[in-house]
Amino acid sequence: MPADTNNLWVVIPAYNEGKMIARVVEDVRRLFPNVVVIDDASADQTADAAKRAGAHVLRHPINLGQGAALQTGFEYALKAGATYIATFDADGQHHIEDVILMQDRLTESGADLALGSRFLGNTVGMTEGRRLLLRAATLFTNITTGLSLSDCHNGLRLLTARAASILTLRQNRMAHASEILAGIRKHRLTFIEVPVTISYTEYSRQKGQTFIDTFVICRDLIAAKMLP
Amino acid sequence: MIIQIILSVGLSVCVFYVVSLRRSFSAAQIGLLAVIMSGYVFVWFPNLTNTIASLVGVGRGADLVTYVWIVLNLAFILRLHLKLREQAETLTRLARQITLAHSEKPD
Numbered sequence: 001m002p003a004d005t006n007n008l009w010v011v012i013p014a015y016n017e018g019k020m021i022a023r024v025v026e027d028v029r030r031l032f033p034n035v036v037v038i039d040d041a042s043a044d045q046t047a048d049a050a051k052r053a054g055a056h057v058l059r060h061p062i063n064l065g066q067g068a069a070l071q072t073g074f075e076y077a078l079k080a081g082a083t084y085i086a087t088f089d090a091d092g093q094h095h096i097e098d099v100i101l102m103q104d105r106l107t108e109s110g111a112d113l114a115l116g117s118r119f120l121g122n123t124v125g126m127t128e129g130r131r132l133l134l135r136a137a138t139l140f141t142n143i144t145t146g147l148s149l150s151d152c153h154n155g156l157r158l159l160t161a162r163a164a165s166i167l168t169l170r171q172n173r174m175a176h177a178s179e180i181l182a183g184i185r186k187h188r189l190t191f192i193e194v195p196v197t198i199s200y201t202e203y204s205r206q207k208g209q210t211f212i213d214t215f216v217i218c219r220d221l222i223a224a225k226m227l228p
Numbered sequence: 229m230i231i232q233i234i235l236s237v238g239l240s241v242c243v244f245y246v247v248s249l250r251r252s253f254s255a256a257q258i259g260l261l262a263v264i265m266s267g268y269v270f271v272w273f274p275n276l277t278n279t280i281a282s283l284v285g286v287g288r289g290a291d292l293v294t295y296v297w298i299v300l301n302l303a304f305i306l307r308l309h310l311k312l313r314e315q316a317e318t319l320t321r322l323a324r325q326i327t328l329a330h331s332e333k334p335d
Contacts, residue, residue, distance in 0.1 A: 038327075047332075057332040061323050072324050076331060172320055223313055226306075 007084060008103060008158075009034045009077035012055070013069030014090035018044035020203060021090055025053035028088065028096045036076055037090070038069035056080075067176025071169040078165055085164045089155040093204040098196040102158040105194050112163040112189040113180075115149065116156030121195030130200070133211060144221075145181045149193065153177050153209070156196050163189055174213055175220035235271045239264050256307075263300065 010028050014021050014037050021037065028035050037050035041063040051057045058072055070087055077085045084106070086099050094116075102114040118126075119138075134153060141152040157180070159167070166187050171179040184191055246260045270277050270293065277289025286292045 051332060051334060054334045056334060058327045059330065059332075060327050062319075064320050064323060068320050068324070072327055075324065076328060079328075170317060172316065223310065226310055227313060 004083075005032050006034065007082060008032055008086060008099070009036060009073075009080065009082040009084070010086045010088050010096075010099070011070060011073030011077060012037045012050075012088045012090050013040060013066045013073065014038065014042065014046050014050065015040040015063065015066070015069075016042045016044050016046060017090040018042065018046045018049055020092050021046050022049045022053040024088075024090055024092050025050050025055045029054050031096050031100065032086075034077075034080070034082070036073050038073050040064060040066070040069045065172035065176075066174060067169050067179065068172040070176060074159075074164045074167075074169075078161060082164075083161050085159045085161065087155060087157045087159070089204075091201075091204040093198050093200060094156045095197050095199070098156060098194070099158060102156075102194045102196075105192055106158055106160070109192050110190075111192045112160050113184065113191040114158040114194045115151075115191055116154045116196035117149070117151035117193045118154060118196060118198040119150045120193055122197040123200065124197065125200035126198070127200070127205075133214070137214065141178055141181055145178070145185050147181055147185060149181070151193070152181055154196070154198070156198075158194075171220055171224060173216065173220060174209060175217045175224070178217065178221055179224070232271050236268065239267050239271070242267075 010032050012021075012024065012028070012035065017024075025035055025037065034056075035054065036056040036058060037047070038058045038060065039047035039050065041060045047057050047059050056076070058076055060069065060072065073087075074085060084103060086102070088094055088096070088099070098116060098121075102116065106114040119134075123131075134151065138149060138152045142148055155177075166189065167180055167183040169176050169179055183189070242264050243261065246257055246264070249257060270289075274289065277293055279289075281287065281289045281292040284292065286295065
């Protein structure tokens with residue numbers, strides 16, 4: 001039996017993705033009708049382009065960051081009655097076909113989350129520097145969260161409604177990726193890793209994280225530990 | 229004598245500020261008051277700093293005061309950073325409610 005695609009919501013945080021977002025939304029909607037784009041106060045036409053392409057649109061009044069945008073999307077999708085929520089990048093590096101596989105595997109396994117792994121799957125056009133950076137980040141995250149993952153900074157995930165409502169993201173910026181993993185550990189959620197393909201393009205490389213961002217992520221994680 | 233009066237007035241303003249922060253005293257406030265009180269002592273008995281400096285292995289009292297000042301400042305910056313983060317979280321929740329109240333369905 002093919003999985004039901006109507007109860008799955010695809011959440012796409014977007015910041016200044018006006019050139020790419022329509023193509024991404026149309027591509028996702030070939031397979032999943034429910035798409036919500038969170039425009040994180042872009043300066044360009046991201047929100048309008050996404051809406052024309054058939055997405056639900058949430059506009060942050062001020063720029064809050066990718067983590068905050070995901071949390072806004074989670075709350076919207078949960079209210080809309082989603083059973084599954086996928087997190088998907090706006091820069092076109094993910095393939096929506098992978099979400100079908102993730103949904104199948106998640107349903108089969110009965111786990112709370114399916115995490116995409118490019119190191120179990122494929123990458124197209126990844127630079128050696130990026131591979132090293134990601135490997136180091138994965139090692140660091142595995143040590144700090146006590147989980148054992150092959151790829152921990154992958155924006156492609158599939159969550160059950162239960163997992164999305166338990167994981168309340170407080171990390172507004174990039175550290176949300178680690179926060180999700182820490183949350184898995186803290187709330188004893190179960191997860192599976194699913195091989196996915198990431199396609200690096202000139203465009204996605206420009207939008208991607210840099211070496212310096214690693215320091216920002218570490219700082220945010222330490223600061224969060226000191227807050228109540 | 230003149231500088232000691234000026235510094236004492238400055239420290240008194242600090243005491244007033246710290247006391248006005250809250251009605252019930254927190255550990256941070258008591259700590260701040262302790263720092264200010266030692267400020268009074270060192271302003272009026274500057275040689276004391278030399279005694280303490282040689283006790284802990286620092287050359288001059290003035291150097292010791294500088295080092296302690298730097299450490300205290302770093303602690304203040306950290307506290308400020310955490311306060312700002314708390315405010316950012318509140319702001320995020322507010323912005324999120326506004327966003328969700330104005331959601332747009334596809335045409």
